[in-house]
Amino acid sequence: xxxxxxxxxxxxxxxxxxxxxxxxxxxxxxxxxxxxxxxxxxxxxxxxxxxxxxxxxxxxxxxxxxxxxxxxxxxxxxxxxxxxxxxxxxxxxxxxxxxxxxxxxxxxxxxxxxxxxxxxxxxxxxxxxxxxxxxxxxxxxxxxxxxxxxxxxxxxxxxxxxxxxxxxxxxxxxxxxxxxxxxxxxxxxxxxxxxxxxxxxxxxxxxxxxxxxxxxxxxxxxxxxxxxxxxxxxxxxxxxxxxxxxxxxxxxxxxxxxxxxxxxxxxxxxxxxxxxxxxxx
Numbered sequence: 001x002x003x004x005x006x007x008x009x010x011x012x013x014x015x016x017x018x019x020x021x022x023x024x025x026x027x028x029x030x031x032x033x034x035x036x037x038x039x040x041x042x043x044x045x046x047x048x049x050x051x052x053x054x055x056x057x058x059x060x061x062x063x064x065x066x067x068x069x070x071x072x073x074x075x076x077x078x079x080x081x082x083x084x085x086x087x088x089x090x091x092x093x094x095x096x097x098x099x100x101x102x103x104x105x106x107x108x109x110x111x112x113x114x115x116x117x118x119x120x121x122x123x124x125x126x127x128x129x130x131x132x133x134x135x136x137x138x139x140x141x142x143x144x145x146x147x148x149x150x151x152x153x154x155x156x157x158x159x160x161x162x163x164x165x166x167x168x169x170x171x172x173x174x175x176x177x178x179x180x181x182x183x184x185x186x187x188x189x190x191x192x193x194x195x196x197x198x199x200x201x202x203x204x205x206x207x208x209x210x211x212x213x214x215x216x217x218x219x220x221x222x223x224x225x226x227x228x229x230x231x232x233x234x235x236x237x238x239x240x241x242x243x244x245x246x247x248x249x250x251x252x253x254x255x256x257x258x259x260x261x262x263x264x265x266x267x268x269x270x271x272x273x274x275x276x277x278x279x280x281x
Contacts, residue, residue: 001145001205002047010037012274013238013247018215025072025235032237034209038080043148048085049077050147051114052207054154054169055102056223057094062216063223065152067107069213069235073152074114082113087147091119091172093187117143120176120186127204133196133264138204139178149173151207151241155214155232156222157252160194162259164222165248166210166241167202167269174201195260199269202241206269210244212236214251228252242270250275 010033016024029035051073053065060066070088077084088108092099099118103109108116122141129136153169161168176186183191190197214236217228232251238244242265246256256262256272266272 002148002208010239012240012271013236013243015234015236015247015275018233018235022068022072025069026076028235028237029073029076029211032209033239034237035076035080037209037239038077038084041081041084041148043084044146046146048087048147050117050144050149051086051088051152052149052169052172053088053090053108053152054164054172055090055092055099055106056172057092058097058102058105059223060106062154062156062213062218062227064102064106065154065213067111069211070108070152071111073150073211074111078113086114087117087143088114089117089119089143089173091122091175093171093176093185095184095186119143119173122175124175124178129200129204132200132203134193135197135200138201139175140173140205141175144173144205148209149205149207150209150211152211152213155212155217155228155248155251157218157220157225157254158222160191161198161261163245163249163252163254163262165245166207166212167245167261167265168198170201170205170207171198173205195264198261199264202265202269207241209239210237210241212244212248214248217251219252240270240274242266242272243274246272247275 151166158164181189214232214234217232
């Protein structure tokens with residue numbers, strides 16, 4: 001896997017209020033340091049940027065990541081360096097719809113200068129996790145080894161995991177042939193010890209950068225139910241998925257420490273408390 005950026009000057013988490021002006025997204029990405037990082041990034045041969053949205057099913061936003069934020073991210077990256085290869089990738093757990101169909105349903109197919117990948121169908125490699133809490137190894141797509149991964153979820157509560165944000169969004173990289181264990185959902189293995197499962201997965205392959213669409217937010221469930229009232233009305237970004245998720249939990253009215261997978265990841269995969277010192281809240 002590509003190593004996460006180690007430059008201490010990169011911002012762990014930034015947040016901006018959103019007023020329907022897409023320029024806010026560009027400024028947020030600049031403030032988070034993504035432009036600075038990409039300007040100096042010298043990818044090895046075959047390396048690329050992989051954008052991982054949340055396309056859990058055919059439901060529109062706010063259940064799924066909207067096209068505009070992925071398209072805006074693509075435009076930002078190519079504005080920094082048009083030679084960077086960008087792949088939009090997902091591996092849906094929905095039993096009724098294929099990933100490529102979801103790209104079409106959600107309008108992604110019209111995004112220019114990107115490739116689309118169904119991670120459910122990619123060739124896999126076994127990655128050892130000697131200190132895993134749930135798994136001692138995971139079968140994950142080989143293509144991830146060359147990817148700078150950007151997790152782009154939407155702000156949602158979750159009945160089992162408490163929240164579904166940047167770290168939980170990574171479940172979509174797991175091919176269904178290795179992670180369906182009974183039930184109808186293609187990634188049903190994650191329903192067992194879900195917090196330990198999310199932690200182990202992110203130990204194997206955590207996102208290098210996160211962009212959280214918190215403009216609306218779903219307050220009690222990830223597939224249906226009420227939206228946040230008032231609306232969260234924010235965009236959040238940063239190089240630290242634990243900090244981004246901790247802030248996301250706060251936007252949902254929850255203490256990050258009460259979300260076990262965030263608590264497990266704190267000071268292992270990132271620093272949950274740094275969002276509290278952010279000067280742009």
